[in-house]
């Protein structure tokens with residue numbers, strides 16, 4: 001690709017960049033897709049969805065970011081340190097000489113982005129989450145009713161009737177419902193899932209029917225619908241992961257589309273034509289500079305600081321599209337001179353556009369869990385199930401998406417998760433529509449290989465509301481295992497509390513210190529024309545320049561729904577539509 005010109009250059013091949021790169025090529029446009037990592041689509045840790053936790057730990061795909069939740073994370077149970085021997089230590093009592101790194105926040109540097117190691121959970125956000133973007137930008141294209149067609153275009157649903165108008169069946173992303181037949185079996189865990197159903201107002205006889213409900217149905221009361229659902233994922237019925245990585249690969253393999261994928265290419269900055277062509281003209285993005293070589297980003301576990309790769313350039317006759325994800329897209333913009341003026345000056349980066357919102361507004365869903373041990377081993381292993389709840393702190397819609405089963409998941413650290421053995425049972429939850437974070441991401445240096453400084457600033461404002469919502473989620477999870485059938489119960493809680501008479505205050509204190517997150521968004525946010533923090537306009541265009549868009553999770557003005565991967569893919573489909581519409 002060196003010194004070659006393409007119509008479009010896309011940087012990053014995750015849920016943001018992968019779909020738009022393949023779609024533009026399928027529409028006949030020449031596209032260069034630059035990806036820092038390589039192609040691991042045939043790695044079974046990645047391709048077999050059941051291996052997702054192994055995939056997130058696999059050094060062939062993972063990028064290690066170390067972040068702060070607050071200004072003082074001491075007491076966080078899974079704080080990570082670098083030991084003098086080079087290995088990681090996770091916990092509260094580091095060995096002598098260990099250096100505190102922060103809280104591990106896994107990402108990927110690989111074809112397909114984090115959709116190659118994620119849990120692949122599929123849930124569309126509330127209609128209100130799309131409508132909010134339409135409201136702040138006055139762009140009706142974002143209304144939920146106008147976003148549904150973008151979802152349907154890319155979806156290949158395996159489990160709803162083909163006459164169902166909520167869904168698509170000819171797209172590129174496989175979506176399917178995991179096994180629910182266990183709901184009708186004699187497995188121990190059925191009693192617990194049945195309890196979850198009755199606690200949310202349903203008949204104990206309805207369990208299997210509830211689990212076969214369509215989680216993404218286009219029905220007016222969807223965002224108020226509570227109770228038990230089965231687990232939908234972006235995978236085939238046989239458990240093979242489906243993702244933008246495979247879509248890119250298939251698009252190239254078909255051999256008839258002008259898509260060039262170049263791995264091992266860490267983009268360091270956007271190149272601009274700064275000549276003014278008329279009074280109001282803006283700098284135009286004309287290409288990118290990238291460092292070519294293996295494992296050049298310092299988040300890569302195989303990183304070698306002595307290697308810088310070769311510096312190359314490629315050019316775009318139409319547009320450059322940045323899709324490095326919520327941590328990397330703002331970094332690329334700042335390295336290109338687009339960001340908060342004071343931050344750029346610190347590292348002597350010439351200011352092209354003083355855009356104070358770049359790297360600010362970092363948002364995420366809070367996550368927590370209640371884990372306990374049964375009185376004896378579970379007899380059979382069952383699939384997980386989801387439960388939607390609406391707490392007293394809801395802003396109108398259901399605000400907790402919980403999943404329960406015989407697993408353990410308490411956040412992320414190198415080597416996660418714990419395994420408490422055949423007695424373990426856990427309910428983990430995502431708290432939607434959080435309102436108490438005020439996170440940021442800043443450059444540490446002008447070296448593109450450095451990871452940025454990231455602080456989520458949990459619980460900075462209105463903390464009580466978010467904590468109350470999560471307390472209610474924990475109490476719900478506790479009720480599921482309360483009064484379990486003789487023999488399986490009584491359950492003994494592992495966390496938040498080991499004591500039987502745990503107070504609300506103790507539980508809330510635990511939550512405040514131990515909640516975690518992994519759905520980062522909003523660091524290059526879309527916003528209205530009068531919002532100085534809006535990095536992008538409603539069509540993903542970077543304000544202050546031309547020929548440059550950001551198309552990934554960083555574009556959301558706030559974190560959408562409970563799980564962002566499908567919203568990000570839908571956003572990429574919408575961006576494709578916007579780009580192609582402008583050519584007409």
Ligand SMILES: Cc1cc2nc3c(=O)[nH]c(=O)nc-3n(C[C@H](O)[C@H](O)[C@H](O)COP(=O)(O)OP(=O)(O)OC[C@H]3O[C@@H](n4cnc5c(N)ncnc54)[C@H](O)[C@@H]3O)c2cc1C
Nearest residue numbers: 012014016036109113114118119120121267325553563565
């Ligand atoms: C462990 C984990 C589990 C998750 N589970 C779920 C789930 O079950 N359901 C769900 O909905 N969401 C889940 N998510 C979140 C979801 O996967 C992300 O929100 C989504 O992948 C974001 O897509 P993106 O395109 O914005 O960024 P990413 O997926 O991060 O993709 C960015 C891509 O850009 C590349 N890149 C970055 N910088 C550069 C550069 N300078 N030059 C070239 N290439 C670059 C990266 O290598 C990567 O391929 C999970 C996330 C994690 C980390």
